[in-house]
Structure formats: structure tokens, C-alpha cells
Amino acid sequence: MRFPRYCLVIKVSTVTVSAVRVDLSLMAVRLADVAKAAGVSQATASRVLNGSDRRPKEEVAVRVRAAAEKLGYFPNAQAQALARSSAGLVGLIVHDIADPYFSSIARGAQRGLEGSGKQLMLASTERVAQAEIEAVRSFMSYRTDAILLAGSRGFDDDVLLQKVLTTYRENGGQVAMIGQPLPNTGGVHIANAVSAAALARELLGAGHRRFAVLSGEAQVTTAVQRAEGFLGQLSGAEVDADAVLQGSFTREGGYRMMRELMNTGIVGPGDGDHKPVCVFCVNDVMALGALAALREEGLSVPQDVCIAGFDDIPTLADQYPGITTVRLPLEDIGRTSAEILLDQAGAERRITVEGIPILRESTRLSRA
Amino acid sequence: MRFPRYCLVIKVSTVTVSAVRVDLSLMAVRLADVAKAAGVSQATASRVLNGSDRRPKEEVAVRVRAAAEKLGYFPNAQAQALARSSAGLVGLIVHDIADPYFSSIARGAQRGLEGSGKQLMLASTERVAQAEIEAVRSFMSYRTDAILLAGSRGFDDDVLLQKVLTTYRENGGQVAMIGQPLPNTGGVHIANAVSAAALARELLGAGHRRFAVLSGEAQVTTAVQRAEGFLGQLSGAEVDADAVLQGSFTREGGYRMMRELMNTGIVGPGDGDHKPVCVFCVNDVMALGALAALREEGLSVPQDVCIAGFDDIPTLADQYPGITTVRLPLEDIGRTSAEILLDQAGAERRITVEGIPILRESTRLSRA
DNA sequence: CTGAAAGCGCTTACAG
DNA sequence: CTGAAAGCGCTTACAG
Numbered sequence A, B: 001m002r003f004p005r006y007c008l009v010i011k012v013s014t015v016t017v018s019a020v021r022v023d024l025s026l027m028a029v030r031l032a033d034v035a036k037a038a039g040v041s042q043a044t045a046s047r048v049l050n051g052s053d054r055r056p057k058e059e060v061a062v063r064v065r066a067a068a069e070k071l072g073y074f075p076n077a078q079a080q081a082l083a084r085s086s087a088g089l090v091g092l093i094v095h096d097i098a099d100p101y102f103s104s105i106a107r108g109a110q111r112g113l114e115g116s117g118k119q120l121m122l123a124s125t126e127r128v129a130q131a132e133i134e135a136v137r138s139f140m141s142y143r144t145d146a147i148l149l150a151g152s153r154g155f156d157d158d159v160l161l162q163k164v165l166t167t168y169r170e171n172g173g174q175v176a177m178i179g180q181p182l183p184n185t186g187g188v189h190i191a192n193a194v195s196a197a198a199l200a201r202e203l204l205g206a207g208h209r210r211f212a213v214l215s216g217e218a219q220v221t222t223a224v225q226r227a228e229g230f231l232g233q234l235s236g237a238e239v240d241a242d243a244v245l246q247g248s249f250t251r252e253g254g255y256r257m258m259r260e261l262m263n264t265g266i267v268g269p270g271d272g273d274h275k276p277v278c279v280f281c282v283n284d285v286m287a288l289g290a291l292a293a294l295r296e297e298g299l300s301v302p303q304d305v306c307i308a309g310f311d312d313i314p315t316l317a318d319q320y321p322g323i324t325t326v327r328l329p330l331e332d333i334g335r336t337s338a339e340i341l342l343d344q345a346g347a348e349r350r351i352t353v354e355g356i357p358i359l360r361e362s363t364r365l366s367r368a
Numbered sequence C, D: 001c002t003g004a005a006a007g008c009g010c011t012t013a014c015a016g
Helices: A031-038 A042-050 A058-071 A077-084 A100-113 A129-141 A155-170 A192-205 A221-236 A251-263 A284-296 A314-318 A330-342 B031-038 B042-050 B058-071 B077-084 B100-113 B129-141 B155-170 B192-205 B221-236 B251-263 B284-296 B314-318 B330-342
Strands: A014-017 A020-023 A089-094 A119-124 A146-150 A174-179 A186-190 A211-215 A243-246 A277-281 A305-308 A325-327 A350-353 A356-358 B014-017 B020-023 B089-094 B119-124 B146-150 B174-179 B186-190 B211-215 B243-246 B277-281 B305-308 B325-327 B350-353 B356-358
Touching: A031 A042, A031 A058, A042 A058, A077 B077, A089 A100, A089 A129, A100 A119, A100 A146, A100 A284, A100 A314, A100 A330, A100 B100, A100 B119, A119 A129, A119 B100, A129 A146, A129 A155, A146 A330, A155 A174, A174 A330, A186 A330, A192 A221, A192 A277, A192 A325, A192 A356, A211 A221, A211 A251, A243 A251, A251 A277, A251 A284, A277 A284, A284 A305, A284 A314, A284 B314, A314 B284, A314 B314, A330 A350, B031 B042, B031 B058, B042 B058, B089 B100, B089 B129, B100 B119, B100 B146, B100 B284, B100 B314, B100 B330, B119 B129, B129 B146, B129 B155, B146 B330, B155 B174, B174 B330, B186 B330, B192 B221, B192 B277, B192 B325, B192 B356, B211 B221, B211 B251, B243 B251, B251 B277, B251 B284, B277 B284, B284 B305, B284 B314, B330 B350
Parallel strands: A089 A119, A089 A146, A146 A174, A174 A186, A186 A350, A211 A243, A211 A277, A277 A305, B089 B119, B089 B146, B146 B174, B174 B186, B186 B350, B211 B243, B211 B277, B277 B305
Antiparallel strands: A014 A020, A119 B119, A325 A356, B014 B020, B325 B356
16 A cells, blocks of 8 residues: 655545546545644644543543544554554464364454454465465564464474574564464463373273274374374273374375275275274364265265264364264364463463364264 | 664574573664664665665675674564555455355465565454454555455445445555455456356256255345346246245354245155255355254255255365355455455456356256 | 665653 | 654665
């Protein structure tokens, strides 16, 4: 948005004559214009309009507000940011805004910011580590008051990421992580291992004895923790998984690994004698991909194969049969982390949330 | 992010001694610091670092870049915005970022901005007209270069919204609409009526003769246009819809209206003699809600009832049976509208996209 | 090619 | 309570 510099404000209004619109406004109204119109100093106008501990006399305030209203004054947030050394901005970094996991969190974050006067800047990094770091840099340039980082990250990226975040914090920026925590960083931590273990316990309790696990890349901490938590619980019950695969932490990854499970014969049409294998996918999106592979082969859930995910993304509400998962209060998580950031004192506050296993049709055993 | 004002930069670095980290950096590095370190004027440093038509000598440039790198300089985007009268920001306003329709568009918009150096500001308005206007005001304050408005809006809100957008444009801001166009506004226009008519044509061609339409609020232009386009095509074929309901343009709305359809007996278990009713929901989310209602009553799709939506949100890929819909290239739409904004000359450019009917299982007729 | 200086639109000690 | 003035960190004519 470009505002010409040297010109007088004639009048801010639009005159419509038939189909012809004559535009009379030439530039944005500045605080100085409002002050002049109200017959006060710029300092006073600022105090009336944009908040201050000093409260001008009500009579003056009324005049200023009237002038601002009449001229259509909008404070220039950039100038305010510069003068105040605070931009009123919060940056949110997600892997993919089109992924329901992240868009739910984003919605929560947006809600958490409501009424705070802060605006959200969004960066969707497409899971590229470099893009994530670029996003942090950009947010630093914009002097965002805080940065919210959502999603699991790998060990390797951490060095660079941490370095830049450290710089950010040294300059007074706040950081909150969602999901996987980074050292010295507050936010909402998801108890992946424990929650996955709870799911395994429920599944065992429901009578399952045959399992497979579809996990994500070895560097994706979240994937690893979920898989390990799940497997740990199994071995505690003296149960071994038939297979543990490792692939991409995405829908496509779930699809491919399930295909592999079918190719190797670990998963196939039920013979009525054995219990179906219960396949734990370390996130819901992967479970959806796995399901697509099963459907292509005409295998039915839960008769031939049982399936479980993790996250309880909103998409699952429309799945039929219902898919067993671990419920995470995604929107709340987003909201809470925004609130943590807003709460100055809570800079280092860290909250841990445990997921709740939800057993649905997809893991229902027909025979005891 | 708060930067203390009166202090010297000692050194920007982090010394790690075993587990103890000693923080030596005290404030953000300014351009003046870099200039001094490199032994040049601030003007020269600016030209080297932040772009300009004037190109300083390479030897000097090298020195400046080295100093910037060494000190860890980050340009202050707010100051740049103030000096340049351009913030490098694009505002995106959606109804609900957690809705796949909007999050797909958001992803596209983000991609369209990639490499342009522009950052995205996001506002999710929860379908509250007032929030939408507030978002525009806020974006105006931040002097965003452009605003992208996604989603259908009602007639009533338009007056206020248009007024504020007009002010915005008068100050040089660009505006693009996605979906429903506003007068004098460029962007990506969705040909709702035509596309819905095309769907009706396909459905008729597939042998359907009994229809019901679940539409959105009367003020939601998109809903009205889709319903009318669909019905218009039917009457052209001398077919009357059994029912046309009007409710909320949401998943919940679809659910309720389908319940009503069942209560009034318009939709029910197939008797094998009649063709099932084909229910057209004016968007996919509504179709999903309608489907949920059908499942609760144990009705099957497409045997008892056929169903069709509109949008082809990514969620549909995981529906089984597949749901007939009208495909909109959501991500492309977002990307294109961002590109339109980036293209200065194209301020008033308007692109129209037609949806493509995709017939899937949910409308398959078993008998010819 | 390079630098001194004004200006972007605000806020906020500091005086009055 | 109110105002004059300096300052926030940049960019960019304007001279040299």
C-alpha cells in the first residue's frame, strides 16, 4: 500500500455520479491531520486515540474522536510498532495449513488471540526445514512479539532452528512450541509416548493380540515417540508386533506402508480363524492413507484388518466406519499456546497434554 | 518484541561453556551498527543490504555483507515499511481456517506468495460480518499491500464492507475476492450457477429423475446461485425438485435439513420400485453433514438415497463411498488470486473458474 | 559511486 | 492536563 508523501488532504470521501466515481481522497489521514482538525497537539491526539496512561480531559477527547471519525483516521501500525518497539504481531508457523491437524491448531490460536489486539502472521512451510527457519527470520524482521511453532521437527534441523530462536529470545521475543518441545522453550507439549501406550492398553483390553505399527521418519520425534510408546506397552503385555514399518509421516506414507503390509502378506483377507491384525498408524492422516490402500484391495475394516490412528482430526468425524484414535484437543491446544504467549509472566510455561484413546468401529472385534 | 533503546551492542554471539550459556547480546543490531562496523555510511549499507537501483562497489559491498553477517543484522521490517510506504504484507480473510475449503485456499495463497517476499497476515472471522470488517480495518492499519477476501458473503454486509474496502483502495490498497465477487473488485470468480447446472445435467444424463436441494441462507449468494443453477437446469428438462430446503451453509445445516427430509418422508428406505431421491447439497461440508444424518438412520448411499455436494474439498478423497461433487481447483484458486495481487497491472483483473462435475459412487443408480 | 540529511507516522519522557 | 521535541530504524532524493 503506497501513500504519496507530498500532498494535501482535500477530503476523504467518494462522490458517486451515476456510474462515474470521482475519487477525491489523495492519501491516508495522519495523526497530525486529526490533531490539527481538533485543534490540539499531536501528543494529545495520540493519547486520546491510541491509549496511554495520561488521560486528556473528556471535552478534548470528544473533539479528537470526532475529528478522527470525520477524517476516517486509521493509525499506522508500522509507525506505532516503530515508536513502541512492539508490533502487536504473533507469528504462527505450521507445516501445512491445509492439513486438518494444523488448521485446527491455527483456528485455536486465532481464537486465543481474539480481543488481545494482536494479529496473526502465518507461514506454512510445506515441511521444509529451511522454510521454517526462513519464516522465523521473517518474523524476526517484522518484530513479531511472539512465535508459535507447531508440528514435530527432526533432530537435525534443531541446531539451526534453535540458534535463530535463541537470537529471537535474546531480543525479547517469546516462543512457544506445540507438540514436540525444544529445550528451554515453553508451550504445549503432547505426551506422545504415554498416550500411545494408553491406546495400546485399550486395544489389548479389547482383545487384540496381533499388531503392526506404521511409523514416520526416524528423525520425526513425534512419530518415534508414538511408535515406541505403543510398542513398549505391547511388550509389557508380552506381545510382539508382527511388523513395524517406517515411512513418511503423511497420508501418502500411510498408503505406501499399508501396501507393503499387504504385499508381504502380513495383512490380508480374514480367514475367520485368526483375529485380524490391528494396524496402528502414528497419525490420523496416515491412517486415512492406509485405509485408501485397503479399500483398493477390497479388504474390509474391521473384519479383515483393524486400524487405529492418532490425533482425532476433525476429518475423522465423517469416516464410516469410525476410526479408532487418540484424541487430542487440537483447537484447545492452539488456543492455550496463544494464551501462554499473551501471558507475559508465562514465558517459560509449559503445559503437557495427554491424548485420550477413543475406540471406534475400526478396531471392533467380532469374536471374543 | 521489545528492544531497549539506549545501550551499546557489545557483541552478538553466544558462548557455550559446558552446560552454561553466557548471553552477550543485548539488543537488536541496527543498520547504523553495520555501517559503522564496515566503515561506510548508513545509506551505503542500506543500498547493499536491502536492495536499491544504486549498486555500491563490489569491494564495499563485500565489507558490508561481512559486517552484517558477523553482527547478525536483521532489517526492521516496520521501519522499512514506514520508510518505503509499503509493508510487504498481504492480508487473507477467511470464514474459518479449519474448514478444508478455506484452508486449501489459504495454502494456495501462501504458495502464490512464495518468493515474492510478501508475508501473509491471516484473519479467520468465524462467519461474523463484523469480524470481517474489523479484519479489513486491522489490515489497513498494518498497511498491507493487498487484501484477499475468501468466501461468500451476504448482501447486507456488503454495504459496510464495500465502504471500508473502497477507502482501502483509495489509499492504493489492492483487493481480490475469491468466490463471490464484489462490484469493482478483481479476483477469482466462481461460476456457481453454471457449474451447478452442469452437475444437474450430468445427473439427469445418468438417469436421475427425483431430486431434492439443500441450500444455504438466502443472503449467501453462493448458496443461492448454486441452488438456482441446479434447479434451472432441472426445469429445462421438465423435472421438478421434490423439495428445496433452506438452512445453514454449514455441516450442521446439511445435517438438519437431511433430518427434515427424512421426517417428512421425502427421503427414506428404498422400496426397490422407485429410483432413490438424489439430494444436492450446495457444498461438500453440508453433504457430509447430510450423510451423517443418513447413517444415523441406517439409510444407505446410494441404494436408499443419492447425494451430491459442491467444491471437492480434499476431505472427500477419504470418503467411502465416493461422493459426487463439482470440482473446484481450490489450491489453484488461492494461488491465482495471490498472483493477481502481485501483478500490479492486474489490479482489476478478474478470472472466472467453472467447476467440473465429478460423478462418484454416491449417485450411482443400480437399475437403468 | 558515496554520504549527509530529511522524512515516513507514530509515542513518550520531559517541561510547563 | 497539554505541548514541543526527540527518537524508533529505515529509505531516498539531493549534492558532491
